[in-house]
Structures are given as C-alpha cells and as structure tokens.
Amino acid sequence: MASADKSSPTWTVNDSHSDAFRLKTGLAQNLKGGVIMDVVTPEQARIAEDAGAIAVMALERVPADIRRDGGVARMTDPELIRKIQEAVSVPVMAKVRIGHFVEAQVLEHLNVDYIDESEVLTPADPTYHIAKHGFKTPFVCGCRDLGEALRRIAEGAAMIRTKGEAGTGDVVNAVTHARRLMGDIRSLQAMREDERFHFAKSIAAPISLVAETAALGHLPVTTFAAGGIATPADAALMMHLGMDGVFVGSGIFKSGNPAKRAQAIVQATTGWRDPGAIAKASAGLGEAMVGINCDESNASYTRFAARGD
Amino acid sequence: MTAPRKLTIGVLAIQGGFIEHSHALRQCDAVERVVEFTNAKEMAAQPLDGIVLPGGESSAMAVLLESFDLLEPLRAYVRAGKAVWGTCAGMILLSDSIKHAKLGGQSLVGGLHATTVRNAFGRQKESFIATLDVPDVVLADREKPFRAVFIRAPIIESVGDDVRVLARVVRPSAPPDAEPDIVAVRQDRILATSFHPELTRDIRFHEYFCRMVAGEV
Numbered sequence: 001m002a003s004a005d006k007s008s009p010t011w012t013v014n015d016s017h018s019d020a021f022r023l024k025t026g027l028a029q030n031l032k033g034g035v036i037m038d039v040v041t042p043e044q045a046r047i048a049e050d051a052g053a054i055a056v057m058a059l060e061r062v063p064a065d066i067r068r069d070g071g072v073a074r075m076t077d078p079e080l081i082r083k084i085q086e087a088v089s090v091p092v093m094a095k096v097r098i099g100h101f102v103e104a105q106v107l108e109h110l111n112v113d114y115i116d117e118s119e120v121l122t123p124a125d126p127t128y129h130i131a132k133h134g135f136k137t138p139f140v141c142g143c144r145d146l147g148e149a150l151r152r153i154a155e156g157a158a159m160i161r162t163k164g165e166a167g168t169g170d171v172v173n174a175v176t177h178a179r180r181l182m183g184d185i186r187s188l189q190a191m192r193e194d195e196r197f198h199f200a201k202s203i204a205a206p207i208s209l210v211a212e213t214a215a216l217g218h219l220p221v222t223t224f225a226a227g228g229i230a231t232p233a234d235a236a237l238m239m240h241l242g243m244d245g246v247f248v249g250s251g252i253f254k255s256g257n258p259a260k261r262a263q264a265i266v267q268a269t270t271g272w273r274d275p276g277a278i279a280k281a282s283a284g285l286g287e288a289m290v291g292i293n294c295d296e297s298n299a300s301y302t303r304f305a306a307r308g309d
Numbered sequence: 310m311t312a313p314r315k316l317t318i319g320v321l322a323i324q325g326g327f328i329e330h331s332h333a334l335r336q337c338d339a340v341e342r343v344v345e346f347t348n349a350k351e352m353a354a355q356p357l358d359g360i361v362l363p364g365g366e367s368s369a370m371a372v373l374l375e376s377f378d379l380l381e382p383l384r385a386y387v388r389a390g391k392a393v394w395g396t397c398a399g400m401i402l403l404s405d406s407i408k409h410a411k412l413g414g415q416s417l418v419g420g421l422h423a424t425t426v427r428n429a430f431g432r433q434k435e436s437f438i439a440t441l442d443v444p445d446v447v448l449a450d451r452e453k454p455f456r457a458v459f460i461r462a463p464i465i466e467s468v469g470d471d472v473r474v475l476a477r478v479v480r481p482s483a484p485p486d487a488e489p490d491i492v493a494v495r496q497d498r499i500l501a502t503s504f505h506p507e508l509t510r511d512i513r514f515h516e517y518f519c520r521m522v523a524g525e526v
Contacts, residue, residue, distance in 0.1 A: 019438045022438070022458065022508070023433075023436045023437070023438065023458065023460060026436070026458055026460045026505065026508050027433055027436065027460050027461065029326050029329065029508065030325050030326050030364045030365050030366070030397070030398070030460060030505075031325075031365075031366070032324070032325060032326065032327075032328070032365075033322070033323065033324040033325060033327070033365070034324045034325075034365070034366065034369055046412065049368060049411055049412075050372075050411075050413065051372065052368070052369045052372030052373055052376075053369065054324065054365065054366040054369045055366070087412070088411070088412075089368060089409060089410070089411050089412075089427060089428065090366050090368060090369070090411075091366075091432075091433065091461065108434070111431070111432045111433075111434055112432075113432050113433040113461070114433065136434050137433060137434055138433065263372070263376070266369070266372065266373065266376075267373070267376050267377075270323045270324060270347055270373050270376075270377065271347060271348070271377065273347075274348075277348075
C-alpha cells in the first residue's frame with residue numbers, strides 16, 4: 001500500500017508560475033502513472049488506447065525504423081496526425097526537430113495536445129532549442145541530468161523525460177539518465193543554501209528553478225522515462241527510480257504481440273511495487289523487440305542522447 | 310460544537326493526479342489518514358470514510374480498474390451510499406452515461422444520474438482557468454472566489470431530478486449569449502467536479518468534501 005507519509009514529495013502549485021504554464025504542467029500531472037505509446041497508424045493508436053495508453057505519440061516511423069533507415073527524420077505528416085486525432089479520445093502528441101519552431105507552430109495549429117522537441121528526429125538547430133513559453137501548446141523535452149532538465153524548463157518545457165536511447169530496446173541509458181537526474185536532486189537537497197548558488201552555476205541552470213527543485217524534492221514538472229523501455233519490468237524499474245510514468249516507443253509495435261504487451265506495460269506502470277503483478281503481466285507476451293545493445297563497444301548505432309544539451 | 314471526526318479518506322491511485330489530492334486532503338483538519346490504493350486488496354484493507362477518484366485519462370483508468378479488480382468494489386461502495394468525489398476523469402467514471410467515449414466504449418463506475426461529455430471544451434489548447442461562483446454551502450468564504458483549472462475538461466450535459474448543480478462556467482472563448490455549462494454537482498453522497506481543485510493551493514473543495522463525508526453538509 002502506498003504510504004500516506006506527510007513528508008512525501010508534494011505537488012503544490014508554485015504561484016510564481018503563470019496561469020498559462022500551470023495549464024501546461026497540469027495536463028502532464030494528469031498523465032502521471034501512465035504510459036505514452038508511439039504509434040504510426042490510426043489502427044495502432046486504437047490498439048494503444050484500448051490497452052490503456054494515457055496518450056499516443058503520432059509518428060511516421062518508430063525510432064527503431066528511424067535508426068534502420070537513416071536519413072533525415074522530420075515532423076510527422078499533418079494528414080496522419082489528423083487521422084490519429086480522429087481515431088482516439090486520449091491526448092495526441094507529436095515530435096518536432098530540436099530548434100525547429102516552425103514545425104512546432106504547425107503542430108500547434110493542428111491542435112496537437114503536447115509537442116515533443118525530440119532528439120530522436122534529426123536536429124534542425126545545433127545550438128538553440130525552441131523558446132517554448134510563447135506557445136499555448138505544452139512541450140516535453142529530453143534530459144540526461146538535472147542541469148539539462150532545468151535548462152529545458154527555463155525555455156518553457158512543461159514536462160521532462162529522460163533521453164535514453166530510443167529505438168534500441170536497451171533500457172541502460174534511460175536508467176543512467178534517471179539515476180543521474182534523481183541523484184542530482186538528492187545531492188541538491190543535502191546542500192546548504194549558500195552551496196546551491198555554486199551548484200546552479202556548475203550545472204548551468206537558473207538558480208530560481210534550482211531552489212524550487214530543492215524545495216519540492218523533484219523537478220517542478222512531471223518527469224517520465226523514455227528510451228529503450230521494452231518490457232513490463234523495464235517500466236516498473238523506471239517507476240522505482242522515481243519516474244512519474246513511461247514513454248514506450250518501438251518496444252510495443254516491434255514486438256510479437258503489441259496489444260498484449262501494451263496492456264502488460266500499462267499494468268506494470270501502475271502496479272510497479274508488486275513483483276507478483278509484474279510477473280503476471282509479463283507471462284506469455286511473445287517476442288520482445290530484438291533490440292540493439294547500447295554497450296560502449298558497439299559503435300554501430302547513432303547516439304540520439306548526445307543531440308542537444 | 311463537537312470535535313471534528315477523524316476521517317480516513319481513500320484515494321484511487323492507479324493513474325493521474327492522485328498525489329495532489331492526497332496532499333490537499335492531508336491539509337484538511339478533519340482528515341486523520343489518507344490511503345492511496347491501487348487494487349481491491351488495498352482498498353479493502355481498512356474502512357474508508359470516503360473515496361476520491363482523481364483526474365487522469367478516464368479510458369486508461371477504466372482499463373486499469375478492470376485489470377486491478379476495482380470496478381465492482383467501487384460500484385458496491387457507491388451503491389452502499391458511501392461518500393465519493395470524482396474530479397475530471399473521476400467525474401466521468403462516476404457518471405451513469407457519457408458522450409465522446411473511447412470507440413468501442415469504456416467501463417464506468419456509475420451512480421451519478423448524469424450524462425457527461427468528455428473533452429467538452431476541445432483539445433489542450435482550449436484548457437483554461439476560470440473564476441467560479443459557487444454557493445455558500447460550498448465555500449464559507451465567499452469573498453474569495455474559487456479559481457478553477459479546466460484541463461481537457463468534461464461537462465455535465467444533463468442531470469437527474471436528485472442532482473443539485475453546484476457550479477456552472479462560461480468558457481472564455483464562448484459567444485456572449487452562450488449558456489453556462491454545468492461543472493460541479495452533488496447527488497446525495499456523490500460529489501463531482503469537472504475541474505481540478507487539487508492543482509491549486511485552494512483546499513476549500515476538499516474541506517467541503519470532508520464535511521460531506523462527516524455528514525455535516
């Protein structure tokens with residue numbers, strides 16, 4: 001049973017944030033404990049929704065295929081986004097290239113519910129991310145550590161995810177990023193106030209957001225795991241590491257039985273504390289995606305996580 | 310005046326904004342204990358004076374309620390006349406009928422004699438914050454209006470004779486002659502709001518729910 005510990009992290013709204021930003025972070029708060037699934041057709045979107053996805057990410061290719069095909073990966077065709085919006089009632093997200101604010105304007109025009117400024121697509125700008133506060137549509141961005149997360153939030157991201165290595169089926173990088181992020185926050189909480197100023201400088205993050213994170217004990221926005229999650233146990237592992245929910249990309253529709261695996265990952269993300277529930281959800285799922293080993297010695301794959309900082 | 314009864318409130322914790330509700334409830338004087346539950350066993354582990362069904366995605370929550378054997382226990386709880394409060398997706402789950410359901414339909418807890426429309430204001434871009442006029446019974450301090458957060462929110466389209474409307478709202482983008490939409494209702498021991506009091510610092514709706522649980526209102 002979840003504890004009712006009065007010292008557990010709170011989600012009290014910070015009054016210093018604007019109403020517009022609170023609406024953006026509010027939607028992400030409602031997504032907590034859920035699974036967001038990559039889909040490339042309206043039919044896949046229906047399968048995801050039936051399995052209990054809290055949202056779908058409308059893509060032309062899942063990350064595993066982006067890796068296989070190579071070339072430049074861009075925003076999804078608006079016609080496909082519309083068809084997926086018509087097919088499901090849950091929020092529909094879509095990706096833009098890092099720094100490509102015109103792709104973001106197009107997605108906002110299409111009434112997408114959340115925009116992922118994503119390293120999985122080919123970056124449009126090697127230096128600058130999108131100034132996200134100017135949009136009414138909320139953004140989610142990737143991070144590898146606390147500094148990167150707070151820089152994205154300063155730019156206007158209303159939700160954060162780990163970068164991981166999408167399309168590999170290897171959870172090691174998502175684990176690394178989540179541990180680094182949560183470890184940074186625990187270190188920050190142990191610091192004296194005067195030490196926090198230096199820490200903010202060392203991680204290149206605004207002191208106001210560093211102070212807010214220290215007070216909350218977590219990022220000021222909802223934080224999901226992403227990149228390489230392929231099994232119910234992977235999802236539960238990320239929840240144990242302090243993530244609020246999970247993105248699953250290629251892991252579902254590159255597996256033997258997508259509908260069953262999707263529902264199993266949904267169950268494990270809710271029942272992450274219960275090994276029995278995860279065992280039950282994991283039984284007889286058929287083949288997982290084959291995957292790519294992310295070991296350092298494997299030089300044959302593109303490291304998405306290094307895109308953007 | 311009698312001492313406040315010490316309440317144990319359950320919060321459905323399968324998905325959505327349950328931490329926020331737990332946090333707000335712990336600030337209410339009448340609450341002794343908040344129990345977050347994710348399955349039937351945890352729900353039955355102790356008597357619950359009232360239950361909160363939080364916001365989230367109602368279609369996902371419906372799938373999870375079935376997976377974790379919670380649908381029937383919650384239906385029985387509502388049928389027994391125990392106190393429940395649903396916010397946003399929770400309001401959808403409590404409704405007897407809904408519109409714009411997931412294709413192929415979605416399970417409901419039901420009990421609230423109302424027809425509720427999912428995503429009634431549109432997509433995320435149409436989410437808004439509005440100041441609500443809520444009658445004195447809900448808010449002791451009328452001087453301070455209630456700022457309500459509507460996120461991809463549902464509305465109640467029609468209600469049964471035993472349902473009392475507590476609040477209505479006119480969406481910011483509505484034409485000047487638009488009829489206000491029903492966004493908060495009470496039916497005996499069922500409270501439902503299409504907005505999210507748990508996403509603000511204002512705990513007056515949580516205090517009202519506690520008074521309802523305690524039989525004071």
